[in-house]
Amino acid sequence: MAQSAAFALAENLAAAGLAVDGCYQCRKCSNGCPLVFAMDLPPDRVIRLALLGREDELLACRTIWVCSSCETCTTRCPNGIDIAGVMDWLKEQAVARGAAVPEPEVRDFHCAFLGAVKLMGGRLSEPLVLALYALKGGRWLAKLRRSAAAGELATALELLKRRRLPLSPPRRLAGAGEVAGILRRW
Numbered sequence: 001m002a003q004s005a006a007f008a009l010a011e012n013l014a015a016a017g018l019a020v021d022g023c024y025q026c027r028k029c030s031n032g033c034p035l036v037f038a039m040d041l042p043p044d045r046v047i048r049l050a051l052l053g054r055e056d057e058l059l060a061c062r063t064i065w066v067c068s069s070c071e072t073c074t075t076r077c078p079n080g081i082d083i084a085g086v087m088d089w090l091k092e093q094a095v096a097r098g099a100a101v102p103e104p105e106v107r108d109f110h111c112a113f114l115g116a117v118k119l120m121g122g123r124l125s126e127p128l129v130l131a132l133y134a135l136k137g138g139r140w141l142a143k144l145r146r147s148a149a150a151g152e153l154a155t156a157l158e159l160l161k162r163r164r165l166p167l168s169p170p171r172r173l174a175g176a177g178e179v180a181g182i183l184r185r186w
């Protein structure tokens, strides 16, 4: 039973172009990771648990939400394992399955960011990201109730004044159709 679960996870990763079976636990990935201090599982452990098929532990860990996708680990791996890609894949699995995650604010920002890119056909609209994030989980309403939104509004106004928060929608991307195809799978 445990063995088939291991195969299933490793096979799903391999089907996504993220084979992990070459890992020999040298830990070069973890030794180079700039955020390992904030993780509950170092990157080499994530790969180990993936090989063991322990998907539930991986979907519930803090590490995948702390990871900044800097790709240092992927660059350092002597076996060509795309550890950063595995982290991203696990994030998408956690979102798709509605898994309880230890960093809900990071997950919500992740979803708001990708949602905004999707709505804008491949480009990023910062005000839209902020709006989607604020609306997630009633965050904005809760802040209004606690009168905690005033500071954020003041920051937004300051950013607008300094032209750091463009309100006009971004120009349409030439390959918007292609991007939409990629994002439809997300």
Ligand code: SF4
Binding pocket: 022, 023, 024, 025, 026, 027, 028, 029, 030, 043, 044, 047, 076, 077, 078, 079, 080, 081, 083
């Ligand atoms: S660097 Fe590559 S081979 Fe080494 S532990 Fe990390 S994933 Fe495994």
Ligand code: SF4
Binding pocket: 029, 032, 033, 034, 035, 036, 043, 066, 067, 068, 069, 070, 071, 072, 073, 074, 083, 084, 087
């Ligand atoms: S991609 Fe993530 S796990 Fe890899 S080195 Fe960067 S922060 Fe660490």
